[in-house]
Amino acid sequence: MPDDAKPAGVFSAPCACQEVSEEDRYAQLDDILRTYRNIPGALIPVLQITQTIFGYLPEKALRKIAAALNKPLSEVTGVVTFYSFFNTIPRGRHMIRVCLGTACYVRGGKQVLAALKEELGIDVGETTADRNFSLDVGRCFGACGLAPVIMIDDDVHQRVKVSQLPRLLEQYRDKQDTTSKT
Amino acid sequence: MVRIYINDQEYDVPAGTTILCAAKKAGIRIPTLCFVEGLRPIGACRVCVVEVEGVRNLVASCSTPVAEDMRIHTHTARVRRARRAVVELLLSEHNGECQTCERNGQCELQSLAAELGIREVSYRGEKARKRIDISTPALQRDSGKCIKCRRCVSVCNEMQHVGALFPQFRGYQTIIGPALGRDLASVPCVQCGQCAAICPVGAISERDHVEAVWAALDTPENHVVVQTAPAIRAALGECFGYPPGTLVTGKMVAALRRLGFDAVFDTNFAADLTIMEEGTEFLMRLRKAYVEGQQDVLPMFTSCSPGWVQYLEFFHHNLLPNLSTCRSPQQMFGAIAKTYYAKKLDKRPEDIFVVSVMPCTAKKFEASRAEMNASGVRDVDAVLTTRELARMIRIAGIDFQSLPDEEMDAPLGLCTGAGVIFGHTGGVMEAALRTVYEVLTGEDLPTPTLLATLDGIKEAEITLKNVRPEWSFLEGVTLRVAVAHGLGNAEKLIRAIEAGERQYHFVEVMACPGGCIGGGGQPRFTDNRVRLARIAAIRKEDAGKPLRKSHQNPQVKQLYEEFLGEPLSERSHKLLHTHYIAREPV
Structure with a gap:
C-alpha cells in the first residue's frame, strides 16, 4: 500500500476505553474505506485499522468492509477467523496475557491461568461482562528469568503467585475509573 | 515442448503443463480429491503427490509445472506410503x-x-x-x-x-x-x-424431495403430474450405465409412468409457451425503445435460470427492470397444469400435484418462492433433480435399460425443437430468435446464429431486412445479442455492458456452465467433455423434431385459443409473468 494512502492518525486512533461514540467510529471507518476502496490487497490493512478503531471487529464493520472492497462477506470473515490477531469479540478495557512459554509453563503459568479464569469467570479469548478484562495467552514474552509472567496491558508482572491475583486485578479495576490508561 | 520422463518413459509435453496433466495424457492415473479441470489448482488434498528426482520433498502434481529433463515417479513406495497416509x-x-x-x-x-x-x-x-x-x-x-x-x-x-x-x-x-x-x-x-x-x-x-413425491404418488385422491426439463433426457442415462450424450427420452417417459405418475408431461411445452410470451415481450421492448424512445428497456435479459435471477436480485438491483418478466418454463407449467389442465379434468388446483424433474437445485428454491402461487396454491409442489429421479427409479426396481420407448401425454407433452434447446447455453436465445425473426420478416432465421459451443460469452448480430409493415421501424436494424453461461461469465458481460463497451438488444444468461445440461442437479461428474456430449444429444433431439419453432406448437396454439387469449394478455400476466425482489447482498 502506498504510504500516502495511509490516513494520518489512524494508528493512534482512540482506544476502547475513551468515550468515542459508535457513530464517530463508523465515520472513521467510512473515511478509511474511501481511501482504500480501489487499492489491491487492502483487506488485511483495512482489518488492522478497523480493529484499532473499535478494539475488535464488529460484524457490522465487516459487512461494510466487504461491501466497500467488493468482496464476499464469507471471504472477509475467512481472513478474520484465520489470523489469531483478529478478534470479533469486543475487548475489555484491560488485556491480560498469561505467558505459557516453556519457563512460565513449568513454573506455574498454567495454574495462574486457571486461577484467572476462575477469578474473572471467563475463558481464554473472552471478555468479562463489565468489559473490564479480556484474557489471552502468549508464548514467551522474553522474560523467562522472571517466570511465571503475565502482562496486563503494557505492564509486565513477574513471579506471579495465584494468591496475589485478586489484589493485582483490583489495581486495574480502580484505575479505569480515574484514568484512561490502556 | 519440454522433454520429461514419467516412470522412466520419455514424453514431450508443452511447457507450462502440470505434472498431473502430463501424466493424464500419458495414460497414467494420479488420484486427486481437490483438482477440477478448468479451475486454478487448489493443492489442498495432497493426494496427487509424486516423487521428482533431485527434489527432496514429494510435490503436488496438480500445481507443479513440468521442467526440462524432469524425472517423475508417480507410484514409488514412498509415494504410495504418503498417498495412503493422506487418505488415512x-x-x-x-x-x-x-x-x-x-x-x-x-x-x-x-x-x-x-x-x-x-x-x-x-x-x-x-x-x-x-x-x-x-x-x-x-x-x-x-x-x-x-x-x-x-x-x-x-x-x-x-x-x-x-x-x-x-x-x-x-x-x-x-x-x-x-x-x-x-x-x-x-x-x-x-x-x-x-x-x-x-x-x-x-x-x-x-434437499431431498423424494419422500414427498412418494407420499403424493401413494395418495390415491391426488392427480400427480410430472414435467421433465429438456436437460434430463440428455443426462439421466448416465445414471444407468449409458455413456454421456445418450438420449433416453422414451425410456424416461416409460420409467415415470411405471413410477405411477398420472400424466407425464414436458417442460419443453412450457418452454415453447415461454418463447411466445418472452418473444412478444422482446418485441414490445423493441417498440418502446425504437418508437417511444425508452432506450433503457434494453437489453432484455432472459429469466429462465433461477440462479441467474437470484444473482441479479442480490448483486445488480439496477438491472432487475431489464430481466424479462416471464416466469421460467417450470413455473409456467405449474400454473397452466393447475388451471387450464385442471379445468379440463374438472378438478380444482389443489387436486393436482405437480412434480418437476430438473437438472437444477435452484429450481427447488424457485418453486418455493412466495409469489409462485398464481393458481391459488403452490404452482409446483415438488422438484426432483436428475439424481433424485434416478434414485426413485432404482428404489422402484425398474430396469431402466430394458424399458420400451414411450411418448409423453397430451395436452402438455408436445414440444417443438425450440423447446428442447432450452437445455443448453445459447438455446433460449436461438429459440426466441427462430420465432421473433419469423414474426418480423415472415422468413426462417437464416442460420443457427449461436452455436452450442462452450465459449463463456458468445455474441451474434442479425440484420433485419424485408420487415413486415407493422414492424417497419425495425427495417435495417441490426439486432445484437449475447449469451453467457456460468455466473462468472455473466458478471464479465454485465461489467462490459455497464461500462458501455458493449450494447445488446437481448442477452441470455444461464447460471451453470454449459447451461441446464451442466446444472447443479445433474449426474456427477460433469466436465466439459460430458457437457459437450449432452449438448450434442439435445441438438439431436431438436434436429429430429418435425416442428422446430415454438409458435408452431399446436398444443400451445390451442392453449391460447381456449384459455389465454394472446401473449401478454391479462390472464397470461397473472399466470405466466412474475416480479423480482431486490435482496440485500450482505
Whole structure:
C-alpha cells in the first residue's frame, strides 16, 4: 500500500476505553474505506485499522468492509477467523496475557491461568461482562528469568503467585475509573 | 515442448503443463480429491503427490509445472506410503456414515480408499462433528462429512462469482462454508448447486424431495403430474450405465409412468409457451425503445435460470427492470397444469400435484418462492433433480435399460425443437430468435446464429431486412445479442455492458456452465467433455423434431385459443409473468 494512502492518525486512533461514540467510529471507518476502496490487497490493512478503531471487529464493520472492497462477506470473515490477531469479540478495557512459554509453563503459568479464569469467570479469548478484562495467552514474552509472567496491558508482572491475583486485578479495576490508561 | 520422463518413459509435453496433466495424457492415473479441470489448482488434498528426482520433498502434481529433463515417479513406495497416509488421515476425521450416506457407492473418498487398498486406518483422532445446514430450500450441507478439499470454494468464487463459501477458522477447526460458520441462508447464495455437483463426498447435496413425491404418488385422491426439463433426457442415462450424450427420452417417459405418475408431461411445452410470451415481450421492448424512445428497456435479459435471477436480485438491483418478466418454463407449467389442465379434468388446483424433474437445485428454491402461487396454491409442489429421479427409479426396481420407448401425454407433452434447446447455453436465445425473426420478416432465421459451443460469452448480430409493415421501424436494424453461461461469465458481460463497451438488444444468461445440461442437479461428474456430449444429444433431439419453432406448437396454439387469449394478455400476466425482489447482498 502506498504510504500516502495511509490516513494520518489512524494508528493512534482512540482506544476502547475513551468515550468515542459508535457513530464517530463508523465515520472513521467510512473515511478509511474511501481511501482504500480501489487499492489491491487492502483487506488485511483495512482489518488492522478497523480493529484499532473499535478494539475488535464488529460484524457490522465487516459487512461494510466487504461491501466497500467488493468482496464476499464469507471471504472477509475467512481472513478474520484465520489470523489469531483478529478478534470479533469486543475487548475489555484491560488485556491480560498469561505467558505459557516453556519457563512460565513449568513454573506455574498454567495454574495462574486457571486461577484467572476462575477469578474473572471467563475463558481464554473472552471478555468479562463489565468489559473490564479480556484474557489471552502468549508464548514467551522474553522474560523467562522472571517466570511465571503475565502482562496486563503494557505492564509486565513477574513471579506471579495465584494468591496475589485478586489484589493485582483490583489495581486495574480502580484505575479505569480515574484514568484512561490502556 | 519440454522433454520429461514419467516412470522412466520419455514424453514431450508443452511447457507450462502440470505434472498431473502430463501424466493424464500419458495414460497414467494420479488420484486427486481437490483438482477440477478448468479451475486454478487448489493443492489442498495432497493426494496427487509424486516423487521428482533431485527434489527432496514429494510435490503436488496438480500445481507443479513440468521442467526440462524432469524425472517423475508417480507410484514409488514412498509415494504410495504418503498417498495412503493422506487418505488415512482424511478417513480418521471423516464422519464415515457410508452405509447411510447419499453418496454411498459413488463417493470419491470411498472409491479412493478402495483404489489404494486401505483396510485399516492407522490414525485415531477426533471426528468432525455432524452439522446439518438445511437453511435454504435447495441445498443440504453437512460439514461433518466435508474433507476440506475446497472444490466448492473454487466453483462458488472463481466460476460463479458468488462467494457464498470460503474456508472459515483455521487448522482442525476449519469449516468450509458461509461467513463465520453460519448457515447458507445468512449469505447471498444463489443456490445454483454447482458446489453440490462438484463435492467429492456427501458434504453438499440437494434437499431431498423424494419422500414427498412418494407420499403424493401413494395418495390415491391426488392427480400427480410430472414435467421433465429438456436437460434430463440428455443426462439421466448416465445414471444407468449409458455413456454421456445418450438420449433416453422414451425410456424416461416409460420409467415415470411405471413410477405411477398420472400424466407425464414436458417442460419443453412450457418452454415453447415461454418463447411466445418472452418473444412478444422482446418485441414490445423493441417498440418502446425504437418508437417511444425508452432506450433503457434494453437489453432484455432472459429469466429462465433461477440462479441467474437470484444473482441479479442480490448483486445488480439496477438491472432487475431489464430481466424479462416471464416466469421460467417450470413455473409456467405449474400454473397452466393447475388451471387450464385442471379445468379440463374438472378438478380444482389443489387436486393436482405437480412434480418437476430438473437438472437444477435452484429450481427447488424457485418453486418455493412466495409469489409462485398464481393458481391459488403452490404452482409446483415438488422438484426432483436428475439424481433424485434416478434414485426413485432404482428404489422402484425398474430396469431402466430394458424399458420400451414411450411418448409423453397430451395436452402438455408436445414440444417443438425450440423447446428442447432450452437445455443448453445459447438455446433460449436461438429459440426466441427462430420465432421473433419469423414474426418480423415472415422468413426462417437464416442460420443457427449461436452455436452450442462452450465459449463463456458468445455474441451474434442479425440484420433485419424485408420487415413486415407493422414492424417497419425495425427495417435495417441490426439486432445484437449475447449469451453467457456460468455466473462468472455473466458478471464479465454485465461489467462490459455497464461500462458501455458493449450494447445488446437481448442477452441470455444461464447460471451453470454449459447451461441446464451442466446444472447443479445433474449426474456427477460433469466436465466439459460430458457437457459437450449432452449438448450434442439435445441438438439431436431438436434436429429430429418435425416442428422446430415454438409458435408452431399446436398444443400451445390451442392453449391460447381456449384459455389465454394472446401473449401478454391479462390472464397470461397473472399466470405466466412474475416480479423480482431486490435482496440485500450482505
